[in-house]
Amino acid sequence: MAEELLDIEAETMAAAADQLEATATALFKSSNRPVILKFVDVVYKVKSQKERKFLKNKSRSDENLVILNGITGMVQPGEMLAILGPSGSGKTTLLTALGGRLTGGRLGGTITYNGKPFSNSMKLRIGFVTQEDVLHPRLTVTETLVFTALLRLPNSFSLEEKIANAEAVINQLGLKKCKNTIIGDQFSRGISGGERKRVSIGQEMLINPSLLFLDEPTSGLDSTTAQRILSILLELAKGGRTVALTIHQPSSRLFYMFHKLLLLSEGNPLYFGHGSTAMDHFSSIGYSPSFAMNPADFLLDLANGIPSDESPKEQILMKETVISAYKTSIYEKLKGELEEIRDREIIDELGNKELERWPTTWWQQFTVLLKRGLKERKHESFSIYNITEILISAVFTGSLWWKSDISHLQDQVGLLFFMSGFWAIFPLMQAIFTFPQERMMLQKERSSGMYRLSSYFMSRIVADLPMELILPTSFITIAYWMSGLKPTALNFLHTLSVLLYGVLVSQGVGLAIGSVLMDLKKAAILCSVLVLIFLLAGGFYIQHVPTFISWIKYVSVTGYTFKLLLGSQFKPNETYPCGGEDGVFCKVEDFPSVKAVGLERQFVCVVAMGVMLVGYRLIAYLGLMRIG
Known part of the structure; x- marks a missing residue:
């Protein structure tokens, strides 16, 4: 029974592979054209800092760290190249360079696609699967x-x-x-x-894609799943694509699936050619396994300098011998093959025509990203935790200030300040997670030319609005009517609009900090400090601020929101009972907590917060430009 099931599964996989090959070939012929990838003497260096000790003093000197050292090779349509080597050998760096995604450092040598350098039109024909x-x-x-x-x-x-x-x-x-x-x-x-x-x-x-690059596609997978993945890639290559991948330690079954193999050690090439002839090459220079073993394991031992139980000096000598053998018996022959292929290189039917940089319009990108963002974020934004937190806070707040009236003016002023502070902290702390959490996704999708940074940024801002507006609306709806604030629709809507305005400004502060720092720990610390400053400078706790530090109130989101909230409840010349049973009334604007902030110049607060609303988001966008 088990054998019959295995036969059925094998037949199903074979049929699926045939269907995949036929479909891939048909799609390929109707779309992208084959591409020959050539790379000659690729060198990549980065600057590193090295400490040198001279007696008791330390000084730093810049030096170039060589990551890739003269890598040469070629992959043609229908072939799958495996870049093999131990950790730190430069596999991912080389693949990133071949995919046109390597930034920073100093990249030398020549990388061509059908004899042409990397361009926007080629970028849209490259698929890159990250590790x-x-x-x-x-x-x-x-x-x-x-x-x-x-x-x-x-x-x-x-x-x-x-x-x-x-x-x-x-x-x-x-x-x-x-x-x-x-x-x-x-x-x-x-x-x-x-x-x-x-x-x-x-x-x-x-x-x-005409070219498909994959960084460690079998990492963390069992041997059966890894073989299934490579079988798919092999069929894609047979459809006319050029496939290149990095792999750390393939099984013997996977090893013999590669058309070509590039072996690296500390950035140096040790072998380039057909995988089936790799063992013969190293046997010809005196290195062969003493017992039957996985060829990939033996090649990795060579790359690490430990083919057997040799001493450290012999290991260094062995590495030098292998590198020298590559230069004499492989490199020169390879250079000759690259010269020969030039005369019969595939003619790119696109010619010199430059494709549109973006596959879709700005509005299409915005709408699709908005729909995706809403689907992805709704679970986080409206989680049970967030909803419960806000509902409990609203009920607790309404209970503490239950039916307080204007005769308890200090209580009402305290409630308004609490609202301005709470809804400055909550959205700000939520917003700092927005961009750092999506940094890898943004880098991946922007590297493939999927969308404009501006369309992504605007879609993220809009997608966050439901959480930023619905939750505070729910809070104020509950807390407002439970407390003793003025029970009119006009006052309620005025208070709600001010609170939502402050929420959007606070969100902008969090977005700016998150995108500039891109480090959650640092961003959380900075936000905690800013929130404390905003609260202290809000005009409720300290009413006589020294002149040399009084400027802080002009950047305090809490201060502006608090002033506008006071204006939503009290008007100039409005009075409140201040004489107990004597029936004496005083002006609200003369009450100490109100007088320190003032009820006048409300429009100035609106304008100032408008500038911050736009300004902080502009800072956030500029911060994203560094990584996008």
Whole structure:
């Protein structure tokens, strides 16, 4: 029975592979053109700081750290190149350079695509799967791929065709069973690791790339799942794509699936050529395993300098011998092959025509990102924790100030200040998490040219509005009518509008701090300090602020909100009973807590907060430009 099930599974996988190959080939012929990837003498250096000790003094001197040292190779359509090497050998750096995503440092050498350098048109024909599966955890598999299709596929595709392409990729990658399951994360259960990797690959397959780069696609997967992933990649290569991937320690079954192999050690190339001939090359220079073993394990031992139990000096000598053998027997021959391929290189039918930088319009990007953001954020924004926190706070606040009236003016002023302070802290602390949490997603999607930074930024701002406006509205609706504030619709709406205005400004402060620092710990500390300053400078606790530090009140969001809230309840020349049973009335504006802030110049507060509303968001956008 078990054997029959295995036979059925094998036949099913074979049929799926045939269907995938046929579909991939048909799509490829109707869309992108083959690309020959060549890289010659690629060198990458970064500046590092090294401490040197001279007696008791320390001085720093700049030096260049070589990450890649003269890497040469070529991958043609229909081939799959595996970049093999131990940790720190430069695999990911090389793959990033080949994918046109390497920034910073000093990149030398030549990398060409059909004989041409990297360009925007080539960027739209490259798929890049990062080692980390950066996916939205609350979206389902179908939603993830459909949103990606809507953003990455050009407008030459209709809406129906984009959705159909996403469905086709789901079927091709064997994700049909989990299509309606969320991606999941450490807090919510979702799809498996292998399925997550296939979703990441599917996001890149949607654009039908000419070149597909994958960083450690089998990392953390069992051998069976890893083989399934590589089988999919092999079929994609057979469809006419150029595939390059990094891999750390493949099994022997995976090793023999690679068309070409590049072995690195500390940034130096040790071998480039067909994987099937790698062992013969090293045997010819005197290095071969003493017993039967996985070829990949033996090559990694060579790259680490420990093929056997040799001494450290012999290991260093061995590394020098292997590098020298590469230069004499492989490098020169490889350079000759690269010269020969130049004459018969594939002609790119796109010619020198530059494609549109963005596949969709600004408005399309904004609407799709907004829909995606609302689907992703609704679980976090309206979680049971947040809703319960706000409801309990509102009921508790209303209970403390239950039916207080203007005869208890200090209590009412205290309530207004509490509201201004609470709704300065809550949105600010929520907003600092917005961009640091999405940094990896933003870098990944922006690197692939998926959307403009401005469309992402505006969609994030708008997507956060439900949480930023609905929760404080719920709070004030409960607390306002329980407490003794003026029970008229006009006063209630005035108070609500002021509170929401302050919430939006406070949110801008959090967004600015989060995007500039991009470090949650540092951002939380800075926000705590700012909140304390805003509260102290709000005019309630301290009424006689020294002149040299009085300027702080002009940047205090709490201070402006508090003043506007006072204006929503009290008017100039309004009185309150101040003489107990004697029937004496005093002006509200003369009450110490009110007089320190004042009821006049309300419009100035509105304008000042408007400037901060826009200014802090502008700072946040400029902060994102550094990483986007």
